[in-house]
Amino acid sequence: MSASGTIAGPRRRLNRRRLRESLLFVAFVLPNAALIAVFTYRPLILNVWYSMLDWTLGSARATFIGLGNYREFFTKDAGAVLGTTLIFTVVTVGGSMLIGLGLAVVLNRRLIGRNPARATVFAPYVLSGVGVGLVWTFIFDPVGGVLAAVLRKFGASSPQWFLQPGLSLTMVIIVYIWKNLGYCAVIYLAALQAVPRDLLEAAALDGAGRSRTFRSIVWPLISPTTFFLLMTTILSSLQSFDLIRIMTPMGQGTTTLMYASYLQAFGGYNRAGYSSAISTILVVILLILTVFQMRFLERKVYYA
Amino acid sequence: MSLALTRAGGPAIVGNAERRGGRKDHSGHEATVDESIVGPDPWTRRVFGGYLPLIIACLIIVLPLLWMVLGSFKTADEVITQDLVLWPHHPSFAAYANASAKVNFPQLFMNSVLVTAVGATVKVVLAITSAYAFAFLRFPGKRIIFLAILVALMVPSQVSLVPNYITIAGMGGVNTYWGIILPGLGTAFGTFLLRQNFMSLPIDVLEAAEMDGAGHLSRLFRMVVPMSTPAIATVALVTIVDEWNNYIWPLVITTDDSRMTLPVGLTLLKNIEGDPSAYPILMAGAVVVILPVLIVFLFLQRYIVAGLTQGAVK
Numbered sequence: 001m002s003a004s005g006t007i008a009g010p011r012r013r014l015n016r017r018r019l020r021e022s023l024l025f026v027a028f029v030l031p032n033a034a035l036i037a038v039f040t041y042r043p044l045i046l047n048v049w050y051s052m053l054d055w056t057l058g059s060a061r062a063t064f065i066g067l068g069n070y071r072e073f074f075t076k077d078a079g080a081v082l083g084t085t086l087i088f089t090v091v092t093v094g095g096s097m098l099i100g101l102g103l104a105v106v107l108n109r110r111l112i113g114r115n116p117a118r119a120t121v122f123a124p125y126v127l128s129g130v131g132v133g134l135v136w137t138f139i140f141d142p143v144g145g146v147l148a149a150v151l152r153k154f155g156a157s158s159p160q161w162f163l164q165p166g167l168s169l170t171m172v173i174i175v176y177i178w179k180n181l182g183y184c185a186v187i188y189l190a191a192l193q194a195v196p197r198d199l200l201e202a203a204a205l206d207g208a209g210r211s212r213t214f215r216s217i218v219w220p221l222i223s224p225t226t227f228f229l230l231m232t233t234i235l236s237s238l239q240s241f242d243l244i245r246i247m248t249p250m251g252q253g254t255t256t257l258m259y260a261s262y263l264q265a266f267g268g269y270n271r272a273g274y275s276s277a278i279s280t281i282l283v284v285i286l287l288i289l290t291v292f293q294m295r296f297l298e299r300k301v302y303y304a
Numbered sequence: 305m306s307l308a309l310t311r312a313g314g315p316a317i318v319g320n321a322e323r324r325g326g327r328k329d330h331s332g333h334e335a336t337v338d339e340s341i342v343g344p345d346p347w348t349r350r351v352f353g354g355y356l357p358l359i360i361a362c363l364i365i366v367l368p369l370l371w372m373v374l375g376s377f378k379t380a381d382e383v384i385t386q387d388l389v390l391w392p393h394h395p396s397f398a399a400y401a402n403a404s405a406k407v408n409f410p411q412l413f414m415n416s417v418l419v420t421a422v423g424a425t426v427k428v429v430l431a432i433t434s435a436y437a438f439a440f441l442r443f444p445g446k447r448i449i450f451l452a453i454l455v456a457l458m459v460p461s462q463v464s465l466v467p468n469y470i471t472i473a474g475m476g477g478v479n480t481y482w483g484i485i486l487p488g489l490g491t492a493f494g495t496f497l498l499r500q501n502f503m504s505l506p507i508d509v510l511e512a513a514e515m516d517g518a519g520h521l522s523r524l525f526r527m528v529v530p531m532s533t534p535a536i537a538t539v540a541l542v543t544i545v546d547e548w549n550n551y552i553w554p555l556v557i558t559t560d561d562s563r564m565t566l567p568v569g570l571t572l573l574k575n576i577e578g579d580p581s582a583y584p585i586l587m588a589g590a591v592v593v594i595l596p597v598l599i600v601f602l603f604l605q606r607y608i609v610a611g612l613t614q615g616a617v618k
Contacts, residue, residue: 119602127549
């Protein structure tokens, strides 16, 4: 700010007002900005530093090992962890978007009770992941679970959801979709409702059937929403933790990047450096996706 | 839960929560196909393409939650039997009492209430002051600071786990309330959402107040805050739900059940109660963590849905 000494009265008064305004700005913004700087940004840098250390959490000594942790990850764990992350992300994102779109189309019809239905479908999204995970653990339980009881009625026995890694992953994916599809449904519904009515009427007058109208008019028009949902659900799926932790504590079949990073530091191994390396890899992936999303949204094209 | 957001001032941001004050859907207007032109839906389509899938979807959502409540009133015998017991024969609160005997449930509940109340209050206040500053005060480099806060929305708190643990543990924050609350206090979401809202307020009213000699503080508390109640309510509700459900950080920073929040205490309960007969107790715990949010959601879903889908669709 300019603060020269000898100027005329009004100028000085103006300067003083600007100064007071600046001070108020600092008072209003600093606490928030400082918290974000210390607890959101600083960790990103620290992670990079920690990731080059061989360091046991809680220990006072650490050894610098350069890219050793990364080398270990990419030679040892990367295949399984990245594979699990890929399957989890693709299936949860695809599943919740597809089912969400289907529900949105239904909710967009003039049906009695569609507003309560919209709220019901959205509800699981706001519920505690731990609570939801417990409920579904009970449902999937091979002995006392309701699913097992239903299977018994048909003469089948319950699969060992909690023992076979592939089944554990399937189970967590199902619950994740259950919890998150309402978000996709509500956002798709808003997009469907924003489709100009006259376009739909024109298509109807031209004799286009429902599926033709959807393919040629609605789907292209809601493509920005599809892209937006694709990016946001990929990002949140990559970060999912609660359900995995409560339903499969050891990460049997469900060790995604996020969960691997947690397990290495806090799951009994206490490997702070290795965990930070995995976190850094995750941050790089998130960063690439975010930049990609922003670039893409700059061009707000409909026929993407 | 993650927050939906595009970019600063982008085309996709829903500006004003007031618009949702009405009775319409939160997207504002109806745009269903005009039946006078397309012709009425045949009843088969109404049923098989409308009511039937809708009912099935709602059942898939509701039944597990109903199962949770029923389960919490059952006895151990009723859940380990091979024959499915749908309805508890002797519904009782025994599971709730048993859960309290294993872990200190009232304490966990109070901890969650405390952490949520303090955390959400501070966050909402910080969001209001920051948003006011970004909307109405001049400061060199304001845009860059705002952008930096905005980008923080993209950084998941999960990846800061180890560094933040080292920081807070180093300050002696393990098993303390402040240690649970502090790292999450910065609010990018609230700042962003309220700034959008403040900037849509009628500027001439605020200018008139300025002419009359009203300072920034009186303009903030006498005009901006009262005019933005719906948006502030939205931010407050979303923040409260987030704090209540917050799991990974309290899980890492607490080891003592006198300071654990409900989700963390439930994890402990699940660990010490390994066998299936414990399900009534676990369901009782799930009810306690889920039901408060569900009730709030039922009454105020309009605000919560609006807040969580903010920024998604124009």
